[in-house]
Amino acid sequence: xxxxxxxxxxxxxxxxxxYIVILLSIWFTVSYLCGIIFANTLDNIKIFGFPLGFWFANxxxxxxxxxxxxxxxxxxxxxxxxxxxxxx
Amino acid sequence: xxxxxxxxxIVGLSFALYIGIAIWSRAKSTGEFYVAAKQVHPVFxxxxxxxxxxSAASFISMAGMIAFLGRDGSMxxxxxxxxxxxxxxxxxPYLRKYGKYTxxxxxxxxxxxxAARIVAVLCAIFVSFTYVAGQMRGVGVVFSRFLEVNINxxxxxxxxxxxxxxxxxGMKGITYTQVAxxxxxxxxxxxxxxxxxxxxxxxxxxxxxxxASLSEAGQRLLSTDAGFLxxxxxxxxxxxGLPAYTSGTKATIDVFAITFxxxxxxxxxxxxxxxxxxxxxxxxxxxxxxxALLFIAILYTxxxxxxxxxxxxxxxxxxxxxxxxxxxxxKNWEKTGLVAWVDKNGDGKMQFAKGAAxxxxxxxxxxxxxxxxxxxxxxxxVKTPVDSKTANEIHVDNDIMVLANxxxxxxxxxxxxxxxxxxxxxxxxxxxxxxxxxxxxxxxxLIKNVIAPHISEKTELVWARIAAFLAVSVAGYFxxxxxxxxxxxxxxAFGLAASSFFPIIIMGxxxxxxxxxxxxxxxxxxIIFTAAYIIYFKFMNPALNKPExxxxxxxxxxxxxxxxxxxxxxxxxxxxxxxxxPKEVQEMxxxxxxxxx
Numbered sequence: 164x165x166x167x168x169x170x171x172x173x174x175x176x177x178x179x180x181x182y183i184v185i186l187l188s189i190w191f192t193v194s195y196l197c198g199i200i201f202a203n204t205l206d207n208i209k210i211f212g213f214p215l216g217f218w219f220a221n222x223x224x225x226x227x228x229x230x231x232x233x234x235x236x237x238x239x240x241x242x243x244x245x246x247x248x249x250x251x
Numbered sequence: 252x253x254x255x256x257x258x259x260x261i262v263g264l265s266f267a268l269y270i271g272i273a274i275w276s277r278a279k280s281t282g283e284f285y286v287a288a289k290q291v292h293p294v295f296x297x298x299x300x301x302x303x304x305x306s307a308a309s310f311i312s313m314a315g316m317i318a319f320l321g322r323d324g325s326m327x328x329x330x331x332x333x334x335x336x337x338x339x340x341x342x343x344p345y346l347r348k349y350g351k352y353t354x355x356x357x358x359x360x361x362x363x364x365x366a367a368r369i370v371a372v373l374c375a376i377f378v379s380f381t382y383v384a385g386q387m388r389g390v391g392v393v394f395s396r397f398l399e400v401n402i403n404x405x406x407x408x409x410x411x412x413x414x415x416x417x418x419x420x421g422m423k424g425i426t427y428t429q430v431a432x433x434x435x436x437x438x439x440x441x442x443x444x445x446x447x448x449x450x451x452x453x454x455x456x457x458x459x460x461x462x463a464s465l466s467e468a469g470q471r472l473l474s475t476d477a478g479f480l481x482x483x484x485x486x487x488x489x490x491x492g493l494p495a496y497t498s499g500t501k502a503t504i505d506v507f508a509i510t511f512x513x514x515x516x517x518x519x520x521x522x523x524x525x526x527x528x529x530x531x532x533x534x535x536x537x538x539x540x541x542x543a544l545l546f547i548a549i550l551y552t553x554x555x556x557x558x559x560x561x562x563x564x565x566x567x568x569x570x571x572x573x574x575x576x577x578x579x580x581x582k583n584w585e586k587t588g589l590v591a592w593v594d595k596n597g598d599g600k601m602q603f604a605k606g607a608a609x610x611x612x613x614x615x616x617x618x619x620x621x622x623x624x625x626x627x628x629x630x631x632x633v634k635t636p637v638d639s640k641t642a643n644e645i646h647v648d649n650d651i652m653v654l655a656n657x658x659x660x661x662x663x664x665x666x667x668x669x670x671x672x673x674x675x676x677x678x679x680x681x682x683x684x685x686x687x688x689x690x691x692x693x694x695x696x697l698i699k700n701v702i703a704p705h706i707s708e709k710t711e712l713v714w715a716r717i718a719a720f721l722a723v724s725v726a727g728y729f730x731x732x733x734x735x736x737x738x739x740x741x742x743x744a745f746g747l748a749a750s751s752f753f754p755i756i757i758m759g760x761x762x763x764x765x766x767x768x769x770x771x772x773x774x775x776x777x778i779i780f781t782a783a784y785i786i787y788f789k790f791m792n793p794a795l796n797k798p799e800x801x802x803x804x805x806x807x808x809x810x811x812x813x814x815x816x817x818x819x820x821x822x823x824x825x826x827x828x829x830x831x832x833p834k835e836v837q838e839m840x841x842x843x844x845x846x847x848x
Binding site: 172175176179182183186187190194195198199202203206210211212213214216217218220221222224225226228229231232233235236239240243248249250251 | 329332335336339340458461463479480499503506507532534540541544545548551552845
């Protein structure tokens with residue numbers, strides 16, 4: 164493997180890790196912060212009949228999880244092509 | 252037609268479907284047997300993973316647990332779904348790139364050590380057996396309740412079906428059967444929820460109905476005034492001296508730890524990880540984690556609605572009513588011992604309040620002829636001692652919330668039958684996935700890689716089938732003679748997966764310099780700490796199992812989180828001071844990171 168190729172692969176891995184860190188921060192925020200730690204405070208806000216903290220704990224975090232994976236899959240498919248490591 | 256006839260027809264048809272699929276997709280090679288020849292489309296793999304993951308507990312018990320725990324019940328919802336985010340980003344694509352058949356195999360090769368492989372085999376087998384015993388019992392219970400056969404006969408029928416398609420089809424057969432089972436179970440779960448949501452709020456989507464206001468029909472049905480459904484439920488709970496439905500009562504740190512342990516446990520469970528070996532590409536492995544979570548979330552976001560609807564309905568139709576006025580489902584479910592009533596204050600009315608009505612499992616009094624004995628209001632008399640410290644007179648088991656739903660909503664008999672078929676689909680699909688893990692751990696990791704490396708593929712396939720047969724037999728034995736500790740060891744399965752597999756797989760992928768010494772000591776310290784904590788509080792000193800005695804206020808259910816941290820720290824420190832892994836291992840780890848090359 165050439166040096167240039169090696170550097171390219173390392174850049175790919177770094178970008179992947181950046182995506183993971185950002186997406187997992189959102190994962191942590193919706194579930195552990197909104198759904199557990201600050202849930203009581205958020206319950207004072209009401210959207211329709213839902214106290215917000217209760218909504219995050221019961222439905223909001225799961226909906227967010229599905230969206231997070233969908234975003235990750237898209238980002239990675241683009242990234243794979245950009246660095247020419249995609250499966251042919 | 253009555254419920255029983257409908258149930259036999261629908262359950263019979265669904266079983267015929269599973270058997271048909273098994274014959275169509277029988278495995279001819281070890282690749283097909285272990286990983287369905289890596290030919291499973293991500294959408295189908297997502298459905299199969301969903302069915303694999305959602306067990307009898309998710310289908311039957313979860314909505315009821317949420318109904319009785321309020322917001323604290325969300326630890327199951329978030330815990331059991333959040334793990335898929337970790338799977339999709341931290342595990343699935345890399346393990347798919349590795350591309351071999353089992354989790355212990357990855358552990359063995361990555362950590363260049365037979366010892367690590369054997370520890371992993373033992374963990375995989377222990378976790379899977381713990382789980383499968385409960386599933387087989389679940390099959391038996393559903394059979395006995397809906398088909399009016401003996402529980403043990405139910406277990407035997409369930410064993411026969413699983414044996415047929417697991418032994419014949421291996422992973423390939425299981426995958427396509429699970430796709431069918433997912434469809435059966437999700438339809439069965441959604442139909443009653445949609446109808447009840449329409450009845451109470453006029454909105455056909457239960458997820459939205461939960462936050463909506465009661466419709467006029469709903470107000471009439473519950474004999475209450477207008478307002479948001481959740482506000483009504485909160486008010487009713489507070490009036491009864493219970494905490495508001497939308498608030499939690501457990502300590503925040505404990506909810507945090509339990510949710511975390513369930514998440515990393517989910518991501519470390521071998522029967523879920525193994526599913527990501529079956530997709531054709533790495534791109535597909537990532538996508539299939541997303542599909543799996545989408546299919547799971549359809550049920551998991553419906554569950555809070557089912558729980559709230561059922562709780563509201565239950566309190567409104569039962570509390571402060573005389574036994575004669577009680578709805579018919581109340582009396583039907585009394586037969587199973589999951590519902591019972593005792594008139595503590597002698598006013599002839601049923602009151603629901605805080606705390607337990609009875610001490611222990613419900614058993615009814617019977618006369619010499621074996622007939623149930625009834626009290627002055629017509630209620631069944633209960634042998635179980637009454638808990639005199641509480642004012643609560645009604646015992647209702649979590650499990651009836653989903654199963655009694657169609658009856659509460661007065662839905663036609665075929666819907667009740669469909670729910671029975673759904674419960675069986677959930678239990679059978681999970682049992683099959685777990686059995687495959689056990690069989691591949693025995694045939695591939697133990698026989699092919701440790702005991703007899705020179706056997707041919709054909710012989711290995713025979714061994715895989717023998718192992719599957721043995722695993723089903725042992726699971727069936729546990730189903731018929733359930734060990735008393737099954738309920739307690741569920742925490743074990745998650746804690747163990749969280750504190751053993753998860754950290755060393757993550758470290759194995761993300762840090763090339765993790766050494767075998769680090770991994771082995773990390774796994775051992777994580778498991779030993781977690782197991783010791785659970786054994787101490789669950790088996791040795793159950794009387795001390797209270798928040799004031801817990802480490803940092805974390806219950807045994809959540810202690811896997813601490814075990815996981817210990818594992819990470821030990822693995823890191825030991826890896827730093829031991830000799831780095833061989834060059835070829837480091838190169839293998841590097842190659843896992845790129846889909847091609």
